[in-house]
Amino acid sequence: MEASQETPRTSGSTPGSSLRTRTGNGAPLESERGTTRIDDTVVTKVAGIAAREVRGVYDLGGGTARALGGVTQAVGLGDERTQGVSVEVGEREAAVDLTAVIEYGESIPQVSEQIRDNIVKRVEGITGLSVTEVNVTVNDLHFPGDDRPPAEEPRVS
C-alpha cells in the first residue's frame, strides 16, 4: 500500500497491547458529592504537550494543519499544542490519534513508542482517564537544513 509507506502509521490499538490493561490514577470521576468532567480539549492539549516532550518529535500535524496553525497562532486564535491531535473521550477511557513530523535520523518505531508511553503516562496521570489506544501517524521527516532560509545568490559578480 503506497499511502502507508509514505505515512507510516503505528497503531497502539492492537489486541493484547499493554495499553489496554493500563488504568488511570484511580481518581473517582463520580461520587455522591458531585461529578468531575474533563473536556475533550483538555485531553487533547495534554496529549499534544506529552507528544512534544519526546525527543525526535519535530512538530505535530499534517502539512495543511501546520500551515493553517502558523496563521491562526499568529493572530492568537490557534494553539499549537492541540495541532495534529484528536481524541475520543468516554466516561472513563480515552483514545488518541496523532500526526507527527519526526526528525530525520531518529527511529520512527522508537519515537512512536516513546510518544505512546508519554501520552499514556501524562493523560492518565492528569485526567485519571484510562488510555485505550494511541495511534501515531508519521507524515513527514524534518531535515536539519529545512529551517535555514535559502542562501541568496549575489545579484552582481
Place this chain on the structure above:
Amino acid sequence: MTAETGVAPRAPSRVGRPTDRMLIAGAAIAAALGEAGVVRGHDGGDGRYVTIVGSERLPGVVVVASKGGRYSVDLYLTAELVPLGPLAGRLREAVRQNVRAIGLEELLGPVDVTFLAIEERTAR
C-alpha cells in the same frame, strides 16, 4: 392577613440583596480560585457559565435549585497541568467549607466540577 386591610403583609423586599443562590455562587467560586492548580473560572466562551450578582460577574460558576430545597453547584474551570481528579476532590471540600462559613451548608447539594481548559505554567 391584617384585620384592617385583609391583605397579607409583604415580606421584606429582597431587591438589591443577594439571594442564597448568589451567596453560594460567590462562596463557591472564591473557594475554587483559592485552590492551588486552578487558574480561573471559565465562562464557556459565550458567557454560558456566569452568575451575575448585582453588578458583579462571576465566570465559572452556575448554581441551580435542585431537589430537596438544595442548590447544586457547577464549577467550570481552567486548571494548571496537575492531576485533575484529586484537584476536584479538594475543590468540593473547599466549596463546602466556604459555604459553611456563610451559614448555608444545609442548602448545598452536589458540587460538579468541569475542567474546560488547561494552561501550562512555566516556572519562573
